[in-house]
Amino acid sequence: MPLHVAFLWHMHQPDYVDPALGAALMPWVRLHATKGYLDMIWHVEQHPEFRCTFNLTPILIKQIRQLVDGEARDLWRDLAAVPASELTGPQKTGILEHFFKANWETMVKPHSRYWALLQQRGMRTPVTELARVAGQFSAQDYRDLQVWFNLAWFGYAADELYPQLRDLKQKGRGFTEDDKRVVLDCQQDVLRRLLGHYKAGAERGQIEISTTPFYHPILPLVYDSDFARRCMPGRALPPRFSHPEDARAHLAAAVAQHTEVFGAPPRGIWPSEGSVCPELVPILHDLGLEWFATDEEILWRSLGGQRNRNDLYQAYRVQQGGAEVSAVFRERSLSDFIGFTAARNAPDRAADFLLGHLEQIARHSGEDDPLCAIILDGENCWEHFTDGGRAFLDALYRRISRHDQLRPTGFHAYLQGHPPRRALSQLQTGSWINADFDIWIGDPEENRAWELLGKTRAFLQGKADRHEITEEQHRRALESIYAAEGSDWFWWYGGDFVTDNDLLFDQLFRSHLQNVYRICGVPVPDELQMRICRSEMHDQEYQPMAALISPQIDGAVTSFYEWTGAAVYETDKGMSAMARTTRPVEAVLFGTDSDTFYLRVNLRADVALTGKTGLRITVTEPQLTVVEIPQLRVGELDCYVLNITTAGCKAVLGQILEIAIPFRVLHWKPGVEAGFYLQLNRDGVVLERIPSAREIRFRIPDDRFVAENWQV
Structure with a gap:
């Protein structure tokens, strides 16, 4: 029997509209619309035989409509529209700070003028220095930057649909105010037409459109925050919400909104962050939602921990309180491959990798009409492809559609023809990330946010119960409560994830709570004027070196102290809007003595070193040098630089992977700035890059470092 392959592309942006200003404080709804959102539906249109599901979150749809109807302004668009000759000093520094926020390798560097403007500003110029740098840019420089920032965020579909954009990219420099208006007008036209593209795809039966709770909350925690104890026993939690x-x-x-926009109600749901609990089943059933999807780890824990892979490739019935819905579970490794690794490989090779694994599932699955659910973010990963993912998706869609063992499908279509035969006796409470809620609750910042949300919710309920506000005030204030319940604010609180805009997300969260008091005509409490985010805690991507080290390179934790003082980079602490649950590397430790660079790689215990699995260390500064360990196996390993065995290098894999590389191999000297990143490869396919973008940077210790960090 063929393997039914169900792709679900999840598309979401948090509520960027500040209720007090009526303006979006960030541009990502508009800019992702012109790139990923348009590219993805256009690409499906080019492959009429392909079938898939798009999950468009309601708050994303709401913001698209607000921007189209003029109900909300986009402050970054306003900044781009100001004539370059009329820019004020603060506007100039704002442009220099924000208008390079794109993937530098794939969206800035390919355009020589845009790249030159970045070099002119400086790639690591502190924000505090931008006012000084601003005077070095002419009006033409600013105009070119205004145009390029917006132009670079158009994807390949827009280039096909709007030839004038291709012409402007070819022009490259010396843009006029009329050129700028063309770019901004094209953006608005994309926004105006975008949802119609998706509606048409659903009406012709090529795509299904699923939904998510409106403001993207972690619904089990909104239902009862103490549900977190089921999957996070012993954790400190906030007062119960x-x-x-x-x-x-x-x-x-x-x-309701989905039905209004697309002309039919949704059949299924990707719960925000795949977060589920049994208590949601009756609500889903009552509202006509027939299926939900979440991660495979939820399935394994629901089955009591047993992990027969064939159990994954089917749908299940989930029952609670006399209600029943169907459940499907995400194939994690293939989903994560597309989201985090495919871009680091040639498009055909990445497609071959996926097809090979799908063929293997088709051959070995013990189920009749098996189902493989590939579910991932449908927007952020394409920025890492040099062509926005076009060649990869072309190869993938074409080969799956024509394959005699594979059938692309939507979830509703599959379930209609193949109703679930098995029922789950229990449903694990948790999310798609580690089957718990650690990202959103349990950290002091996160708990403080929940506490303030709870206080504001109780204040509003009291006002309503005492009839001190009108029904209209109550409705509007509840809308602000719902916005504050969104998961995105809690994602960025705590140390799990970091962004340049932590304080802005903090401001947006508190603005929704503040708005409740304003609507009720009550002064905003002082505690909502104080930021929750302790931004100083997020300045470092990694724990820096505290002392020189000289570990014994033997692949064993010889002594607790031998790596004491090393820098520590934890792979789960990456600065990203996406999360990954299948990282083969847990952490990287590094440090030096006076003449040697030491690396320690902690691999997860369940990582299988099958095939030709190797490690590549790319040193980017002060001179590009690549050190390669072509085959990881237990014992002492070969190290190469430019295919020549490197004398003095030593690498041993045992309990841990330990590596020593002399400074002379890397052209390093004390006091010099250094940068590096790692790649774990298997059979020519990149499994993981650490860090996922850019490189780890540090200053090679010198005598001053030794004097300041001496230890007894």
């Missing part, structure tokens, strides 16, 4: 009525409201609003 329990509002099942809010959980239902998010889902009901999602269904």
Whole structure:
């Protein structure tokens, strides 16, 4: 029997609209619309035999409509529209700070003028220095930068649909204000037409459109924050927040808007961050939602820990309180391959890798009409492809559609023809990340946010119960509560994930709570004026070196102290809007003595070193040098630079992987700035890059470092 392959592309942006200003504080709805959102539906249109599901979150749809209807301004678009000759000093520094926020390798560097402007500003110029740098840019420089920032965020579909954009990219420099208006007008036209593209795809039966709770909350925690104890026993949690009525409201609003926009109600749901609990099943059933999807780890824990891979490739019935819905579970490794690794490989090779694994599932699955669910972010990963993912998706869609063992499908279409035969006796409470809620609750910052949300919710309920506000005030204030319940604010609180805009997300979260008090005509409490985010804690991507080290290179933890003082980079602490649950590397430790660079790589215990699995260390500064370990196996390993065995290098894999590289091999000297990144490869395919973007940077210790960090 063929393997049914169900892709779900999840598309989401948090609520960037500040309720007090009526303006979007960040541009990502508009810019992702002109790139990933348009590219993805256009690409499906080019492959009429392909089938898939798009999950468009309600808050994303709402913001697209607000931008189209003029109900909300986009402050970054306003900044781009200001004539370059009329820019004020603060506007100039704002442009220099924000208008390079794109993937430098794939969206800036390919355009010589844009890249030159970045060099002119400086790639690591502190924000505090931008006012000084601003005077070095002419009006033409600013105009070119205004145009290029917006132009670079158009994807390949827009280039096909709007030839004038291709012409402007070819022109490259010396843009006029009329050129700028063309770019901004094309953006608005994309926004105006975008949802119609998706509606048409659904009407012709090529795509299915699923939904998510309206403001993208972690619905089990909104229902009852103490549900976190089921999957996070012993963790410190905030005062209990329990509002099942809010959980239902998010889902009901999602269904209502979806029906209005697309002309039919949604059949299924990707719960925000794949977060589920049994108590949601009756609500889904009542609202006509027939299926939900989440991660495979939820399945394994629901089955009591047993992990027969064939159990993954089918749908299940989930019952609670007399209600029943279907559940499908995400194939994690293939989903994560597309989201995090495919871009680091040639498009055909990446497609071959996926096809090979799908063929293997088709051959070995013990199920009749098996289903493989590939579910991932449908927007952010394409920035890492040199062509926006076009060649990869072309190869993937074409080969799957024509394959005699594979059938592309949507979830509703599959379930209609193949109703679930098995039922889950229990459903694990948790999310798609580690089957728990650690990202959103349990950290002091996260708990403080939940506490303030709970206080504001209780304040509003008291006002309503005492009839001190009108029904209209209550409705508007509840909308701000629902916005504050969104998961995105909690994602960026705590140390799990870091962004340049932590404080802005903090401001947006508190602005929604502040708005509740304003609507009720009550002064905003002082505690909502104080930021929650302790941004100083997020300045470092890694724990820096504290002392020189000279570990014994034997692949063993010889002594607790031998790596004491080393820098520590934890792979789960990456600065990203996406998360990954299948990283083969847990952490990288590094440091030096006076003449040797030491690396320690902690591999996860369950990583299988099958095939030709190797490690590449790319040193980017002060001179490009690549050190390669072509085959990882237990014992002492070969190290090469330019295919020549490197004398003095030593690498041993045992309990851990330890590596020593002399400074002379890397052209290093004390006091010099150094940068490096690692790649774990298997059979020519990149499994992981550490860090996922750019490189780890540090200053090679010198005598001053030794004097300041001496230890007894």
